[in-house]
Amino acid sequence: MKVILDTLTKKFGNSTAVDKISLEIESGEFVAFLGPSGCGKTTTLLMTAGIYKPDGGHIFFGDRDVTTLQPKDRNIGMVFQSYALYPHMTVFENISFSMKLKKASKQEMEKETAEVAEMLGIGNLLHRKPGELSGGQQQRVALGRALIKKPELLLFDEPLSNLDARLRITMRSEIKRLQKELGITCIYVTHDQVEAMTMADRVAVIKDGVLQSYRPPLELHEHPRTLFIGQFVGNPPMNIWQGSLIDKADMSCVKMSDGSLLRISRKRTPQPMPADLTVGIRPEDIEILSEESEDAASAVVSLVEPLGRDNLLQCRCGEQEIVLLADPRSGIRPGQKVFFRPDPNAWQFFDAQTEQSLL
Ligand code: ATP
Secondary structure, three states: OOEEEEEEEEEEOOEEEEEEEEEEEOOOOEEEEEOOOOOOHHHHHHHHHOOOOOOEEEEEEOOEEOOOOOHHHOOEEEEEOOOOOOOOOOHHHHHHHHHHHOOOOHHHHHHHHHHHHHHOOOHHHOOOOHHHOOHHHHHHHHHHHHHOOOOOEEEEEOOOOOOOHHHHHHHHHHHHHHHHHHOOEEEEEEOOHHHHHHHOOEEEEEEOOEEEEEEOHHHHHHOOOEHHHHHHOOOOOOEEEEEEEEEOOOOEEEEOOOOOEEEEOHHHOOOOOOOOEEEEEOHHHEEEEOOOOOOOEEEEEEEEEEOOOOEEEEEEEOOEEEEEEEOHHHOOOOOOEEEEEEOOOOOEEEEOOOOEEOO
16 A cells, blocks of 8 residues: 655644654565654654644555544554554464454454464464563564454564564564565664664655654665765765865866875766765775775874674774774784775765765
């Protein structure tokens, strides 16, 4: 089912939590709402669910305007961070609860609950109570309870936040697999950019109630439209500083505060070149060299943080702080001088005033 949010707005007192958000979600698409705490993700989701009434705008499910419909009349399934299971009921009773309300026959309830539980790998837990389950199992029950209604739209609000890191990764791929298998349209609220980037077909980045960007994950990463997106998406975050560019006859360069010049690909040079700009380069787009080179800059390592596959190096280059990634086998230590060369094709440039991308 296609979902359209049209200039959706929500106010709490004098503050606008959601400010004219418009976006379309194709049938069967998985969309993540991504943004920092308090940006309006959950409020937008709750309006889509019918739990909050918008102060402006409309919501369409397919051709139907559902803006004023009650949640129960919207044919949606919801899964929250707090699994919200009934503690005194068994897994079977929790999953089949909505069928019981609809007075389905015992036979029907048994058949459909078994099917859903099987699909979620909890077929052997139907007689247990939520208190006897792990966090991951409880979240599967919550998902089962949403799926048994055969919803046309699944809404998730930070569903994996209470799980440990390993289980989060497993559940991420499981939710995605199920969603694709069942072909259900899905909105997934998260402040975790890795979750959004790995699961979603498109990511809606929201800041201060305003939709900043709505694009596939890779585009968001490679062509951030604003400085906020550049910094928010990507881990470790993009290196950012107030820059000056030097335009020479044969090449353009970013001037570092230690005086060194780093090349920018001509295709990448913003035209016209503004006086006041912010430059950005992601740590993974910077090569560390084993020796000095005229197209490299130098920095002094202040901190080394092992990340597993890489070591994260906090460095100082003149007055600029910069983060680099190094092979742990390189043995780079604090206090050491390193030489680095950014990929000339990977620079980002933003207007220092408007913070809009100049590319
Ligand atoms: P989080 O990731 O922390 O859940 P969020 O992006 O989902 O954040 P919302 O919960 O949508 O953010 O909140 C958006 C803004 O609206 C916040 O400033 C919040 O304080 C405010 N807000 C949300 N619900 C209410 C409410 N019921 N009454 C008053 N203000 C609210």
